[in-house]
Amino acid sequence: MCTSIIFSPKDHYFGRNLDLEVSFGQQVVVTPRNYNFKFRKMPDMKKHFAMVGIALVADEYPLYFDAANEKGLGMAGLNYPDNFHAFEVEDGKDNISPFEFIPWVLGQCATVDEAKKLLEKINLVNINFSEKMQLSPLHWLIADKTGKSITVESDIDGLHVYDNPIGCLTNNPQFPKQLTNLDNYANLSPAMPENTFSKEINFNGYSRGLGSHNLPGGMDSESRFVRVAFNKFNAPKFDTEEENVDTYFHILHSVEQQKGLDEVAPGQFEYTIYSDGTNLDTGVFYYTTYTNKRITKVDMNKLDLDSDQMTVYPINDKITFDEEN
Numbered sequence: 001m002c003t004s005i006i007f008s009p010k011d012h013y014f015g016r017n018l019d020l021e022v023s024f025g026q027q028v029v030v031t032p033r034n035y036n037f038k039f040r041k042m043p044d045m046k047k048h049f050a051m052v053g054i055a056l057v058a059d060e061y062p063l064y065f066d067a068a069n070e071k072g073l074g075m076a077g078l079n080y081p082d083n084f085h086a087f088e089v090e091d092g093k094d095n096i097s098p099f100e101f102i103p104w105v106l107g108q109c110a111t112v113d114e115a116k117k118l119l120e121k122i123n124l125v126n127i128n129f130s131e132k133m134q135l136s137p138l139h140w141l142i143a144d145k146t147g148k149s150i151t152v153e154s155d156i157d158g159l160h161v162y163d164n165p166i167g168c169l170t171n172n173p174q175f176p177k178q179l180t181n182l183d184n185y186a187n188l189s190p191a192m193p194e195n196t197f198s199k200e201i202n203f204n205g206y207s208r209g210l211g212s213h214n215l216p217g218g219m220d221s222e223s224r225f226v227r228v229a230f231n232k233f234n235a236p237k238f239d240t241e242e243e244n245v246d247t248y249f250h251i252l253h254s255v256e257q258q259k260g261l262d263e264v265a266p267g268q269f270e271y272t273i274y275s276d277g278t279n280l281d282t283g284v285f286y287y288t289t290y291t292n293k294r295i296t297k298v299d300m301n302k303l304d305l306d307s308d309q310m311t312v313y314p315i316n317d318k319i320t321f322d323e324e325n
């Protein structure tokens with residue numbers, strides 16, 4: 001499972017938790033403006049916006065899991081099994097395979113509105129990256145530095161582009177169903193509950209935090225959607241980058257999957273491999289991992305963004321302690 005959010009305390013932070021039982025060997029990858037992006041059914045993109053994110057580099061191609069570009073547009077792919085559908089190539093459409101989708105959008109769009117326009121022509125096609133790396137069934141959250149976001153789902157009945165007023169995405173079911181389910185939690189509150197139960201009864205309020213007593217705690221996709229939305233909308237907003245980045249990771253870590261809780265096959269557990277976020281206003285990328293909660297930072301502006309060569313940083317995964325004595 002995965003969770004993706006846009007959090008807008010002052011600047012805008014976009015990213016995700018990647019939850020899975022195996023690691024693909026992904027890295028932090030900065031793709032500069034003149035790297036030649038090849039597409040299977042569309043012409044090469046020789047010049048484009050620079051982008052930073054997490055990708056698996058295969059055959060010198062950055063297979064992005066999530067990324068943000070220098071204009072402040074971010075995009076993440078999350079698992080969407082059973083519902084996802086890829087189509088046959090169609091003349092007159094922009095035929096893009098899911099593995100090409102992030103570069104296609106982030107390479108040429110600066111805002112969610114521009115992305116929406118581009119999506120009018122798109123046909124997500126059934127082309128595998130390779131025999132070994134087949135299509136993965138994904139849906140996507142796209143967000144920009146105005147705080148706006150959309151969800152893109154390619155279902156059997158075609159491509160759906162939904163405005164996403166919550167700025168969060170997890171996994172199944174389809175996005176409109178997640179929104180409907182959120183209604184069930186409208187009475188959650190960070191404050192102590194008021195007695196709307198009956199005037200004939202007195203409630204003592206035995207514990208602090210009773211307003212969030214019914215906040216779902218499960219690892220499943222609906223529970224994480226409600227939890228991350230509640231935690232995000234009630235998170236404090238600060239003036240400094242440090243405090244806002246720290247808060248952003250508190251929100252993502254509140255839906256983190258600890259090892260041992262989500263058994264996907266006998267003895268195999270999904271867990272939060274990494275959490276990441278880009279400040280869409282500045283192009284600075286941050287991440288933590290399951291074992292390294294100290295925030296690592298990559299500023300793409302420190303690189304030559306006019307280059308034609310990717311820059312790759314291995315994930316900093318080591319557990320360390322600040323030793324006091």
Ligand SMILES: C[C@H](CCC(=O)NCC(=O)O)[C@H]1CC[C@H]2[C@@H]3[C@H](O)C[C@@H]4C[C@H](O)CC[C@]4(C)[C@H]3CC[C@]12C
Nearest residue numbers: 001002019063065077078079099129133134135136
């Ligand atoms: C499985 C995860 C999504 C995490 C998630 O939602 N997890 C589990 C769950 O719900 O079951 C997705 C997100 C991005 C995906 C990768 C990217 O799309 C890039 C690449 C695309 C190739 O077609 C397949 C491999 C490869 C490398 C994909 C493997 C599956 C990934 C890593």
